[in-house]
Amino acid sequence: MTENLTTYSMVIDGKAAAAASTFPVFNPATGKVVAMAPNGAAADLDRAVAAAGRAFLGWSRTSDAERAAACAAITQKLGEHAEELAALITQEQGKPLNGVGSRFEMGGVQAWAGHTASLSLPMKVLQDDNQGRVEMYRKPLGVVGSITPWNWPALIATWHILPAVRTGNTVVAKPSPYTPLSTLRMVELMNEVLPPGVVNVVSCDDTTNNLGAAMAAHPGIRKIVFTGSCATGSRVMMTAAETMKRLTLELGGNDAGIVLPDVNPQAIAEGLFWGAFINMGQTCAAMKRLYVHEDVHDAVCEALVEYTRKIPVGDGMDETSILGPVANRMQFDKVKRLVDDARGRGRVLLGGTPGDGLFFNPTIIAGLNNGDLLVDEEQFGPALPVIKYRDVEDAIAQANASENGLGGSVWSADIDRAREIAKRMECGSVWVNKHGAIQPNAPFGGVKKSGLGVEFGEEGLQEYTDIQVVYS
Numbered sequence: 001m002t003e004n005l006t007t008y009s010m011v012i013d014g015k016a017a018a019a020a021s022t023f024p025v026f027n028p029a030t031g032k033v034v035a036m037a038p039n040g041a042a043a044d045l046d047r048a049v050a051a052a053g054r055a056f057l058g059w060s061r062t063s064d065a066e067r068a069a070a071c072a073a074i075t076q077k078l079g080e081h082a083e084e085l086a087a088l089i090t091q092e093q094g095k096p097l098n099g100v101g102s103r104f105e106m107g108g109v110q111a112w113a114g115h116t117a118s119l120s121l122p123m124k125v126l127q128d129d130n131q132g133r134v135e136m137y138r139k140p141l142g143v144v145g146s147i148t149p150w151n152w153p154a155l156i157a158t159w160h161i162l163p164a165v166r167t168g169n170t171v172v173a174k175p176s177p178y179t180p181l182s183t184l185r186m187v188e189l190m191n192e193v194l195p196p197g198v199v200n201v202v203s204c205d206d207t208t209n210n211l212g213a214a215m216a217a218h219p220g221i222r223k224i225v226f227t228g229s230c231a232t233g234s235r236v237m238m239t240a241a242e243t244m245k246r247l248t249l250e251l252g253g254n255d256a257g258i259v260l261p262d263v264n265p266q267a268i269a270e271g272l273f274w275g276a277f278i279n280m281g282q283t284c285a286a287m288k289r290l291y292v293h294e295d296v297h298d299a300v301c302e303a304l305v306e307y308t309r310k311i312p313v314g315d316g317m318d319e320t321s322i323l324g325p326v327a328n329r330m331q332f333d334k335v336k337r338l339v340d341d342a343r344g345r346g347r348v349l350l351g352g353t354p355g356d357g358l359f360f361n362p363t364i365i366a367g368l369n370n371g372d373l374l375v376d377e378e379q380f381g382p383a384l385p386v387i388k389y390r391d392v393e394d395a396i397a398q399a400n401a402s403e404n405g406l407g408g409s410v411w412s413a414d415i416d417r418a419r420e421i422a423k424r425m426e427c428g429s430v431w432v433n434k435h436g437a438i439q440p441n442a443p444f445g446g447v448k449k450s451g452l453g454v455e456f457g458e459e460g461l462q463e464y465t466d467i468q469v470v471y472s
């Protein structure tokens with residue numbers, strides 16, 4: 001059955017590398033196998049880390065201008081292949097080509113890669129007087145291990161790889177077993193412009209081989225940049241302690257939106273919809289709980305349901321689809337479990353029942369409260385709980401009553417008041433009258449259990465370096 005399927009390769013030391021076995025990658029819209037991916041073993045990881053270690057000797061000594069030029073060349077190369085990569089993302093992940101889908105994701109790849117190319121961390125003179133000169137340098141760490149999730153595979157790989165390379169590190173990337181293909185292809189393309197060994201990629205099925213766990217323990221890796229669930233992130237942190245690795249952990253969120261009584265429900269419906277249902281809700285900083293003041297509760301629910309009802313859901317390769325299926329069976333089952341539990345507790349305003357295969361139409365359930373599973377757990381899928389409130393102080397307290405603290409939002413006609421409430425929310429990013437709109441020049445990261453460290457901008461770049469102070 002697999003003879004006619006393409007088998008993708010890992011890239012180690014600038015060359016295509018096959019694994020001893022392969023595993024299938026499924027299209028969530030059709031259930032069919034898209035291609036076979038390499039099921040790399042520990043020895044493959046060792047070879048990739050060794051290659052990255054050798055490449056570091058040269059790459060870390062290249063000039064800042066050379067590395068900026070290499071990152072710009074990667075940006076251009078990925079741009080030239082954007083349509084090919086978008087089709088691959090749609091097939092392995094499910095998000096449509098259109099809407100806020102895979103072409104949008106490739107637009108993000110361009111924006112982030114290009115911006116990262118333009119950043120730099122020049123030496124700082126801390127003192128220069130008759131007492132002496134003190135210079136502070138930002139030095140690359142060595143081999144960086146990148147571990148990525150399945151929701152925005154190409155974009156998140158870009159967030160990890162480009163800043164590492166820009167600052168003089170070398171990389172071993174490991175994509176999610178659900179969506180390895182776009183990352184394998186991207187690294188192949190990067191190797192057309194980089195010296196061998198600077199960026200390597202391995203992949204595995206996570207059951208017979210778990211290279212993510214092996215990376216966290218690997219003595220040849222100096223830093224792990226990990227994006228994924230809180231549970232796995234904690235495990236990475238525990239394992240990495242042994243070798244004192246640097247860590248950036250971008251973990252789960254359970255973002256709250258708070259709607260104040262002065263909103264125009266029709267005017268905010270589109271923003272609420274995309275805040276919650278971008279990528280079928282499978283976005284770290286999507287709005288996962290919506291607190292609405294009782295004065296506007298029914299009107300906001302009605303406007304949101306009306307807007308959501310019109311969105312075409314279907315196979316992402318169909319140019320008319322705006323939302324696709326849930327990305328994999330594991331996530332589908334989780335969403336179904338939480339919606340089944342919520343159905344008995346609240347009022348289903350839209351959706352609520354699964355479609356064919358992995359399709360699950362956007363679901364909106366009102367009448368829920370903190371303490372209900374769909375409110376307390378990260379659903380990471382197309383099901384939004386709506387919670388009615390009377391007192392804004394209560395809404396803020398309920399929004400903050402979470403172990404997570406990734407994003408949040410406040411919706412109001414009074415921007416100043418909204419900004420004051422935004423600042424009281426316990427999360428790394430807060431938006432007014434929108435949700436989840438990240439950008440490459442603003443640091444992004446979670447507080448509480450949503451992670452450690454930030455990505456993007458100069459602050460994000462600094463995380464790929466150690467400080468060295470030279471006194472002379």
Ligand code: NAD
Binds near residue numbers: 252378
């Ligand atoms: P996951 O934790 O299951 O997997 C993430 C990655 O870790 C995958 O590559 C996986 O193969 C790898 N992995 C598996 N076992 C490992 C181990 N023992 N050690 C090291 N790595 C291991 O997460 P997921 O289901 O792929 O992603 C969904 C989660 O990611 C959600 O919670 C979401 O909120 C979060 N997320 C966060 C951000 C952010 O920026 N904060 C962005 C996207 C997704």
